[in-house]
Amino acid sequence: MAALQLSLAVAPADSPPPAGPPAAPPEQVGHAPAMPELWLGVHLPQPDPALLQRLGVLAQRFTPRVSLEPPDGLVLEVQGSLALFGGAARLYRAFRAGCHAAGAAPVLTLAPTPLAALVAGRSGVSFKVLDSQHLVSAVSTLPLAALRWPPQVLQRLSRLGVYRVGQALRLPRAGFARRFGKETLQMLDQLVARDADLRPLFTVPERFRAKRQFVREREHHGEILQALQPLLRRLAEFLEARQCGITRITCRLRHRNQVHTDCVVRLAQPEAAAARFMEWFAERLGKMALPGPVRSLELRSGELLSRAPVPESLWRPGEHGGGGESGLLSGSLELIERLRMRLGEGAVHGLACEDSHCPEGASRPVSPVAPDFQRDASARPVTRQPARPLWLLEEPQQLREQEGWPQLAGPLRLRHGPERIESHWWEAHGIARDYYHATDGHGIAVWVFRERRPPHRWFLHGLAG
């Protein structure tokens, strides 16, 4: 089949015009008559890419040759499936029933060429042409607008009084090609099966799914993990063969009485190594309480994502510049992932400065940035601001006072200050503080403040570190 399509593809597009109505010219021998095609066209009244995708999956049940015509069209070649479904009429009805079940009411057409099926669907007419001999007469009445040519082409044709496909087919070929472009003529040829129409095939996104039934029920995490291992290894082989990775795996553990537990692992970057999967599942499963013994396991992958294989390096990262940038990058993210898996999502964060007058607001946790090795690290704003402590307390801690003087393991000794920090007057819970660098009784450098408003309490707010 593929070889045939190839030979069709190289057939000259601008062959001399056929003498009469479509008596097959000699250079098209081996074309349509040798392998008749029948296309089922699907036209959605409203463009809906998601629905189109679903119908594409549905169409895969009828034939492997499905191609999408976004945003509202779909064609499938059904000649090879006619015998299986018991004829064109039955296949047509079966497909229509499938569409209705999917909640769609598209216009369905049958034609020997995909373009004819699409164009007929767009013009909304009932169009069931099974035989290529009747094709030209059937398409002649279709409006040219349904071919979706550029507006200026259609406008110029309308000035000539040409509105229908039949009228365009009667125009001299050479002149038509010169005035409206070779592509336009080629589309006309494809419409009436004078030229090959090769379309990219729609393929259903691949997923991995594997199941394992136990002879006896398993209770312990260790046993379950052990049973999971061969499945994960198969998953890794599956991914390796496709040079893909996944970011989401679900393991469904089935118990008695139709009860099941889902163990979902999400990764920050596409992964394909069995050992890595195993590690994540060990981590996840270890934390889960299972409602009962497990009877079977089912592993399902999420969407397959393309994954650039990480070049292996002889040296470890950090050793003679080993690891390389990609290795360094993946290692950095992997560490974050591993820590988050055990300690929780919020437990790992980066730090950033915030433009805030209030000391508490000037530092905030951010999600760690993936290292950008190209960027020069030294490009950072240099701000001249009064010295700040390296540690800040979550909440200022009130200091005990003795004879009006703040105490922290003995009387505080103020060394520098005050630095006055005030928020804007319109802020409801504004601050008005005098900050001092001080030393406590142990000799530790601290950052304290005194409220400017009564009752003028003293607070510890930071440690110099």
Add this chain to the structure above:
Amino acid sequence: MKTVLARLLEHPGIWRGRSFTRLDTLSSGFPELDARLAGGGWPKVGLVEILATHLGSGELRLLLPLLATVTQRPQARWCTWIAPPLNPYAPALAARGVNLARMLVVRAAKGPQRAPEWATEQALISGACDVVLTWITDPLRPRIVRRLQLATQRGRTLAFLLRPWSSRVAQEHSPALLRLGIEPRNGGVCLSILKSRGGTMGQWWMALDGAQAQAGG
């Protein structure tokens, strides 16, 4: 004569008792400290224990020049802070040259799970960190310290364990490469080298440089 001798001693074929290992080091930013450390600075790979009498004795300011140098490098790996007792304050770190984009803070509660120790080992063996700082207040068995020391070799990482300085901790055997005690005194710090593989022991007073002294130290 002296220079000739010094040059002779630099010959890689000559090993002296004091420097039986050739250490790859990074300057600490404090000349007094560099002079006393084996190899003239912090080791690039290995475990260093810092025992502080109190939190905020100056242990962080002591490490700051190193953190600034390391995070500013073009191919810098993470500088990971594990189980910090308080919030690291970003403006102060940025003002002293630490590249915040390379900072990673890991919150790990202490407890029977030993989360800080686990996170430290993961960070060390991942090879994704240049420096790992871990605050551990619980008693640590030498076996764990030994394990972490080995992990630093695997990931080519420098790890600092920051622990409270009690007499019991000071007594115990440490598999770390270097063990420092730090105590605030007279606006500066009193540093003691309690153990140094290939270096000398000693105790001295040191100021934590001018700008930082102004910050309240």
